[in-house]
Amino acid sequence: MKLQNQIAIITGASSGIGKAVAKSMASEGATVVINYPFENSKADAQAVLDEVLQAGGKGIIFQCDVSAEADVQNMFASVIQQFGTVDILVNNAGIQSDSPFEEMTLNKWNAVIGVNLTGQFLCAREAIKEFLRRGVDESKSLSAGKIICMSSVHQIIPWAGHANYASSKGGINMLMQTLAQEFSPKKIRVNSICPGAIQTPINKSAWSTPKALNSLLELIPYKRIGQPEDIGKAAVWLASDNSDYVCGTSLFVDGGMTLYPGFTENG
Ligand code: BGC
Numbered sequence: 001m002k003l004q005n006q007i008a009i010i011t012g013a014s015s016g017i018g019k020a021v022a023k024s025m026a027s028e029g030a031t032v033v034i035n036y037p038f039e040n041s042k043a044d045a046q047a048v049l050d051e052v053l054q055a056g057g058k059g060i061i062f063q064c065d066v067s068a069e070a071d072v073q074n075m076f077a078s079v080i081q082q083f084g085t086v087d088i089l090v091n092n093a094g095i096q097s098d099s100p101f102e103e104m105t106l107n108k109w110n111a112v113i114g115v116n117l118t119g120q121f122l123c124a125r126e127a128i129k130e131f132l133r134r135g136v137d138e139s140k141s142l143s144a145g146k147i148i149c150m151s152s153v154h155q156i157i158p159w160a161g162h163a164n165y166a167s168s169k170g171g172i173n174m175l176m177q178t179l180a181q182e183f184s185p186k187k188i189r190v191n192s193i194c195p196g197a198i199q200t201p202i203n204k205s206a207w208s209t210p211k212a213l214n215s216l217l218e219l220i221p222y223k224r225i226g227q228p229e230d231i232g233k234a235a236v237w238l239a240s241d242n243s244d245y246v247c248g249t250s251l252f253v254d255g256g257m258t259l260y261p262g263f264t265e266n267g
Contacts, residue, residue: 002240004029005140007083009075011035011066011123012093014045016200017150017231021090022048024232025239026057030088033079034061037093037115066093066119076126085134087141088239089127091120092150094168096202101163109164116168117175120149124179124190131188142244144187148235149176151192151250153257173250180248189247191238196254198226221256 008025012018014036022032032052036045045061052059060082064075079086094116097108124147131145154162155169173192180190197216199207207213207225217223234253237243252258 001029002236002242003088006030006087006239007033007079007085008088008090008239009033009035009062009079009086009123009127010090010092011064011119012037013090014041014048014061016202017195017198017228018090018092019044019048020228020232021092021235022059023052023055023057024229024236025088025090026052026059027055028236028240030058030239031083032057032059033075034059035064035066035075035093036061037065038063066123067114069122072119072122072126076123076130080130086127086130087145089123089145089147090150090235090239091123091147091172093119094150094152094202096162096165098162098165100161104163112164113168113171116165117171120172120175124149124175128179128183128188131183132186136187142187142241143189145189146239147176147179147188147190148238149190149192150231151176151194153194153196153252153254155192155194155250156258176250177248184247189238189244191243191246191248192250193231193234193238194250194252194254194258195231196220196226196252196257198228198231200228219257219261220254221259221261224255226253226255 008030010022013022013034026032034045064071136144151172152169154166155173159166176192206216
């Protein structure tokens with residue numbers, strides 16, 4: 001039980017990567033706050049909680065739009081009131097809203113930056129306030145708190161037709177590194193996970209037909225699509241004391257996507 005007695009808020013945990021991270025952390029003893037954005041994802045969040053409880057874990061569901069400041073402040077205040085503190089934040093909530101650049105509306109730009117980047121800022125700020133207030137409690141962890149930013153291979157791989165998304169992920173990298181530099185002296189660890197192509201609803205068009213999957217696999221040296229559990233395991237490690245000396249790092253979990261396999265027989 002690597003996360004025993006720790007409280008973990010996982011944003012965007014009603015599906016995809018967030019769901020797997022919540023289940024993995026709960027199986028290691030964390031009490032998980034399964035965040036979901038709107039009423040229409042409440043049933044999915046509840047289903048994740050049901051799985052957690054059936055497996056003997058602990059948790060709650062909590063609605064909050066991470067791009068809304070008051071919502072985020074309310075979520076942290078409520079969780080701290082109910083459980084006493086927060087030990088782990090997984091800044092996972094993310095959306096894609098793709099468009100050729102010349103047609104990209106300001107709404108599409110703002111929506112993606114709002115959830116993916118501003119959402120991470122707002123949640124990290126509340127988490128860090130709480131970590132600073134509490135300090136280290138060695139009965140639970142060697143550090144005062146852990147933040148895991150869910151980034152993407154697209155924090156370094158440019159992505160045509162996804163300027164809003166790629167920009168948000170590039171921004172997350174610099175937010176993460178800056179927070180790590182600022183708060184490592186306070187024993188707060190901030191790191192990122194950069195998933196490659198993970199089989200979730202966000203990229204269904206890239207794996208739902210054999211043709212699409214085959215062309216996706218050309219980009220993945222390890223020749224399989226990632227599973228949400230691949231990210232769940234990495235998140236547990238980054239949140240646990242097993243990674244206590246890891247500060248400000250991007251952990252690529254991508255089957256080698258960032259090895260630029262197009263250069264294997266070219267260039
Ligand atoms: C995106 C997916 C994409 C993957 C690899 C992720 O960040 O959300 O849609 O399949 O990167 O390109």
